[in-house]
Amino acid sequence: MTEPHDKPRGPVAAKKAFLSGLRFTSLRLRLVVVFALVALTAAVSASGIAYWLNREAVLTRTQDSTLSDFQQEMQNRAAVLPEHPTQGELQHAANLMADSSQHFSVLLIGTDENGKRVLGNSDLDAFTIGDVPRSLQHAVNDKQKVDDSNKHAYHLYWQRITQDDTPYLVGGAKVAGGPTGYMLKSLEPEAKDLNSLAWSLGIATALALIGSALLAQAAATTVLRPVHRLGVAARRLGEGKLDTRLRVSGTDELAELSRTFNKTAENLEKKVADMSARDESSRRFVADMSHELRTPLTAITAVTEVLEEELDAETGSVDPMIEPAVRLVVSETRRLNDLVENLMEVTRFDAGTARLVLDNVDIADQITACIDARAWLDAVDLDAERGTMALLDPRRLDVILANLIGNALKHGGSPVRVAVRVEGDDLVIAVRDHGPGIPEDVLPHVFDRFYKASASRPRSEGSGLGLSIAMENAHIHGGEITAANSPDGGAVFTLRLPRDASPLTESAQDEAKDPDSASQEDGVAK
Template sequence: MTEPHHTPRGLAAAKKALFAGLRFTSLRLRLVVVFALVALTAAVSASGIAYWLNREAVLTRTQDSALSDFQQEMQNRAAVLPEHPTQGELQHAANLMANSSQHFSVLLTATDENGRDVVGNSDLDAFTPADVPASLRRAVNKKQKITENNKAPYHLYWQRITQDGTPYLVGGARVNGGPSGYMLKSLEPEAKDLGSLAWSLGIATALALIGSALLAQAAAATVLKPVHRLGVAARRLGEGKLDTRLRVSGTDELADLSRTFNRTAENLEKKVADMSAREEASRRFVADMSHELRTPLTAITAVTEVLEEELDAETGSVDPMIEPAVRLVVSETRRLGDLVENLMEVTRFDAGTARLVLDDLDIADQITACIDARAWLDAVELDAERGMTVRLDPRRLDVILANLIGNALKHGGSPVRVSVRTEGSDLVIAVRDHGPGIPEDVLPHVFDRFYKASASRPRSEGSGLGLSIALENAHIHGGEITAANSPEGGAVFTLRLPQQEQEPKHETNSPEGGDR
């Protein structure tokens, strides 16, 4: 069993599809993330505000109730104590005050008749003088000045503290001329309630985040589906399928975009159709004109051949006065014949009807035959290994070589050197002359049709189509021709033809445009 394999084209298509999928997923992911972030921000903000409001409400309510009861107990119990109470009196009063509905611990401090500090504590283990913050003790025992706005010398103060991870409320007050009292109330029940509230808000936030992600997924699918269809349609349009249209539904921005795409595609199809019609008409005109010119040109060529024979005859039957004119007619007739043939060849390339007739060739013999047929043996040096066989169209290769070598002899300088080598699987033929080279501003245009390097020389012996036809013949083989200047002087035209086994580039031959 053979293992599966992928062709380069298949790998490229797979990579293209993968990248397209990644881009699509990336856009979907960005939409989901944006939705999720907005929902998360809103949920966290709402949960934070709700938690803060509830926390303040719960703590304020508990705190106000405890401090209110403590202040009332101080007025009812501590205010009736003598100015210098005993430790037992303080202890009894503290126990009575601790029986309040708020269930706080009480600590009373005073001085006895001997000036010693005495302490009364309702819970020796839970509340001692060391548990009272120094700042709170100083504030409670500080006597305030009596004014219009301040009717009492001592005030009630409170502070929230944490001991061993448990929150407490500590309050303190002093009776005018009596003991100082402090209360300690645990806020652990309220902390547990607030913890439950935080968990509930956290769960609600997580559910909101999940819901927003699902809604974002649905919204992304709703938004990206038309965008995906638009992308597919754009790719089809780029592939030349100009009849591609989108089905439009709705009145939103995406529907407007689809309508705009359809109008653009319709206008593009019309313009391309008009351009194709004009190009076809122009190509048909050139082809018809070339065909129509061949019949009278054949007759004119026959006459010029007779005149040329008379010029070369020893009898000298042609008047010497008209001999220059006859030679001009003969030369221009040949040039016109070459132009017509080249126009017909260009027409076949433009129409896509040119085709290859491949054969196995000895490249050195083929180049030698091309040079010998045109009597260029004395002006051309060939550097090619004998016995190198290639599979090419011999007629089209001859056209390429004749144009490149003839161009080098005409516009360059002798000797012209033709070298053949192989680079990998490519056959490379370089044609170099020893002339002044090609101007840099001319190099990009040497293969353009009818291009003239100098505007002052609109006429030349050639048709202006030779290099263009040579390039088209290289393209139909799947190859390329490049022009450059050699560092050692002169111009170099390099023909590169692939030799790997592959389908040659050609179009189906039409009945009237085939090669002959």
């Protein structure tokens, strides 16, 4: 069996656990139904067999006793009558026979000296010859051959009949050279006893069914509790709590399953730890490399700026033969500087150290400032109403806009249109160009790091990190960027951000104060 390291539960947790225990899951319901069906089948079978055996025993005992008594009375009373008895003699004999311990009605039939049928009836109102089945009459009066295997010409026959919903036993026998006798015995007392037995067995079956359902519930709870704990542990493991373990006791299959789960979780935790360590090492290497490159890049950038000023000077102090090389050095130095800055930004996102610095900004002013700072005013059309305010990080919004608009100008061509609209609590900024659009096979990868669609963008000189950084900045705001092709031509990048990003900073502060809060839930502990 398995048992988690449970912590003390509060009233709310206890109430939830109680309600969860009352709720039938499909597996629990199936177990209860199967138990109930098995118990019902067993109880009904046992009750049916018990009823049938008792019924046969009761009826056979009453039947044998009655027929034996009737046969004895036929020998003692009817056999001594003359061959042609009178009605009075038959009546007297029938009354004597009916006065036996079994209390049955008797009908004697004989013939007088003239061959006329004579009847003697102990209970004329209750028993007549019409109550005797014809098949029984024929069998009783059928004379059989006497031989070594059959010593009597006539035999005793009986049959059960029902009249007015009351069961009866009818028997008949004939005395050789004498009258024929029939008896009628009511089986109503036995029927009542059997009905009482049937009710008792039915109640016992119902109680057995209820008991089996309760036992099934208890058994299902016993079996499913470890399964439920295993499910909770698996869910916690899926949520990233790799230190989740189950306390194992016993040697049954569930205990073995729990041991397998613990071993799997341990191996997974070890592998994830190794991968995290390698990932951290890679991020640290990129961050250190970028940091180390900044110092020489600063000096190189200063030199290239001087060279660029010499190129632009009217004195023409730079040899025309080396002017292309100087311009290439200036361009590549600027590109290398941008790449280092982008790499450092990416490492901040990967390390989870990127934070929002919020400010209440006018979106139209913010976009105008971004365009003006990069001298794009003549190439960009802005459709935004002033006074649209949002609580965002201005620097990160500027990074997003610069990447989206710069990407549109570089690869799509002007004019680039930037449209701003408000949808509920969201701010939507659409950047559309008038270029050839983005190939369908490229659309799923435009935000991948270092991805360049060289076939469709042969003039691309970027690092392949701009759109990825823009997406990361949108995510840190709780937003999203989507890329699509406009039906009228050109590509459309749509930025959707919440107008108020303060809840994200509050949650980040809470996680920073209590980083282990997520692992403090009830259930399977560390």
